[in-house]
Amino acid sequence: MVISAARCAKIAEPQPPQVRIPKPATDLSARQLSDRILLTFSMPSQNTDGSPVSSLKSVDIYRLVESSGPREILDLLSDEEFLEKAVRIISISANEFSTYLHGQKFLVEDRIDSSEEILPDHLVFRYAVLFLNKKNQTAGLSNQVLITPVRIVPPASPAAEVTEDFVRLSWTPPLENMEPSSAAEMPAYNIYRWEKGNKPSLVPINPEPVSNPVFEDRNFEFSKTYFYAVT
Incomplete structure (x- = not known):
């Protein structure tokens, strides 16, 4: 006669399911x-x-x-x-x-x-x-x-002139905003650039806001196509 004894396996305590919830954004x-x-x-x-x-x-x-x-x-x-x-x-x-x-x-x-x-x-x-x-x-x-949004008339008549050393951008300032305040009270302009096929850039190419309606972009390549926006 052969007698075998089976040992009982130890069963772990049931664990709650893992809940994976993304942390909220803090930099909106x-x-x-x-x-x-x-x-x-x-x-x-x-x-x-x-x-x-x-x-x-x-x-x-x-x-x-x-x-x-x-x-x-x-x-x-x-x-x-x-x-x-x-x-x-x-x-x-x-x-x-x-x-x-x-x-x-x-x-x-x-x-x-x-x-x-x-x-x-x-x-x-x-x-x-x-x-x-x-x-x-x-x-x-x-x-x-x-x-607090304000009604702003965007700059008009944007133009670009390519030279050997830079792309000269110019535009016409609005005479007044859609708010009663005048355009002279607007602080300045930012210029954005992106290449063809890419998404619009979030970072202006001017290191500081521009007060005059003209800007020279000196960091460009002749073989590329660029899009510009002035705000």
Whole structure:
């Protein structure tokens, strides 16, 4: 007779499923470019548990339009209060990320339709971003940014002249803004350049804002095609 004894295997304690939720953005910024608000923020790289992000499903961007008031009052909005009042202006799915990514930063435009006169009396636009994983879970809103858009008439009659040493850019300043203030009160201009086939640049080629309606681009190559924008 053969008798065998089986040893009982030790069963580990059940573990809760891992939850991988991207950390909220902390570098959301906003600036006005003509009739658009440009929003930039970084692609999330870490989840709340420190693991690398691999399950980002979508990016939702919200905007809240408020009347201007004391800054300390405008800054006091919880995530819940903001989401209750704000409007989602765009939802970017994962398969659309490449359209909005410049390196590791998202660039999203919120176009202002001045023909609808949505900027009557110094309204404040408040923006925030929400990262969602594949289970529609989120770790909360990004930092909130506030900007007061103004109606701006863009520079007119842009021109470019190529010489041996530089590309001379010139334009005609607007006589006045769409706000009652005059064009003379505008601080300066920024010039942006990008090559054919590339996305528009986020960084101006002028090291400092330009006060005169002319600029010389000396860092160029004759064999390339460039696009310029002046704001």
